[in-house]
Amino acid sequence: MRVRVRFAPSPTGPLHIGGARSALFNYLFARHHQGVLVVRVEDTDLERSRSEYEDEILASLDWLGLTWDEGLRVGGPHAPYRQTERLDTYRQCAEVLLERGLAYPCFCSEEELEAERAGLIAKGETPRYLGTCRNLSEEERAARRQAGIVPTIRFRAPQDRLYVVEDLVRGRVAFEGNTIGDFIIMKSDGIPTYNFAVVVDDHLMEITHVIRAEEHLTNTPRQMMIYEAMGWEMPKFAHVSLILGEDRQKMSKRHGATSVIQYRQRGYLPEALVNFLALLGWAPEGQEELMTLDEMVRAFSLERVARNPAVFDLDKLNWMNQQYLKRKSTSELGMLLRPFLEEAGYGAQVAALGEARYRILVEGVRDYLVCLSDVGEYARPFLDPPRYDSEAEAVLAQEGVAEMLARCRVCLGALEGGLDEAQSLLKELPGMLGVPARQVYRPLRVALTGKTTGPELPFLVAVWGGQGTEERLQRAFAFLSARKA
């Protein structure tokens, strides 16, 4: 049978790191088995669902390079793929359960339910619905409807049974039926609840493997009950452990960036994020960690997915992003960097540079970048005039520095061409001046950039050209004479 898996986010927020990894594992599994990946949206929470989030989630999947074969946007034989457009289907299924006596209307108020729950917790028992409305007579039901109470529909959960999930990553997990009370499958407004809608959709969409986060593990017995009651075949389940923050708590807003777009905005590459996420909870057989999506597809298997939760390690993501950045061609990197330079306020200056000099700037800056948004910081010495602080002052004020710089100015001002010329000219400089290399470069760097560290001098000088370099030296002289006065 052909493998069919799905990614089914709720549009209640942007795509989260954890959601992205679930999507990725489903993608890898589907592709590895030449199966089908379905993307549908679970928007039955009318309060919190928003279509903007749906768009945003799909855009994040696009950005990550995770494509799907069926569902939202692409359509397919089981349309529609948005749960709020499938309400009739759920109602019909609920009707079937009602007719078979496997579900019943419940008239309990929220207050009553709350009190019941509190009471059970106080007694040290599993909080669950004890079945107040389970065996009401038709007359009693009619009376309550008469009184204007709109019921929910509850599923009659079998009590004396053991539900065993044969989980593909966790192994055999058993749940006692009597720890699960009758649960609501249809809210009073006629919208299905999650546990009901997933089962209906997964069955109708012929899903063969449900790969999802571990937080759903304890929902599984409820869903198994529904499969049984409807007489449907169950899919295989695979519950992937959670991604934790550095404090070992479940990742949440207070851990900083948790959504895919945030990483995109910070300048992480999609291939780096995908690679990093894949290695959180999964390990290929070999030693190689840097892998393309296709390589991951080939190597992926659920047997190698870890059971223990994984802490999100930003250091490693940073390293990985840097590795991918290093592998980019200069022209591609140049294109990727442009929006980030604009963001940093260097749009006009970069445009004024022209192609050739921009390329040199990119070359001069590329080894320093951890993520694309770092470019503002490293491009600054190329684009902003130098400003001298006390450390710079100390260097420039040294004996003989002003004279040495004046002679540098003559040499550098004559510069015409590109990087190669700048490179050789700077190399010859100490010899021409008869000064040890270190005593040339350090003061020169400080004079030109105001800093003792930064990009390599030849790149800077080549981007500025002879004239620009001279102007900067001029500034240094101005600073020195202002200081004397």
Place this chain on the structure above:
RNA sequence: GGCCCCAUGGUCAAGUGGUUAAGACACCGCCCUUUCAAGGCGGUAACAGGGGUUCGAAUCCCCUUGGGGUCACCA
């Protein structure tokens, strides 16, 4: 609180009864170098604790401890 999951260095992890317990990130040191990075080489560092089973346990079982999840008219 009930139920469920998990437990190898700071982090990700390999390991599936016999290994000097891989590798990666981070950290530290050295080299390279006109600075800082990058790069190269090397180093520190782990089987949560206690009981079993076994000739032999990181690997199997039990308990403890610790972490997490879940018990909604949220998904």
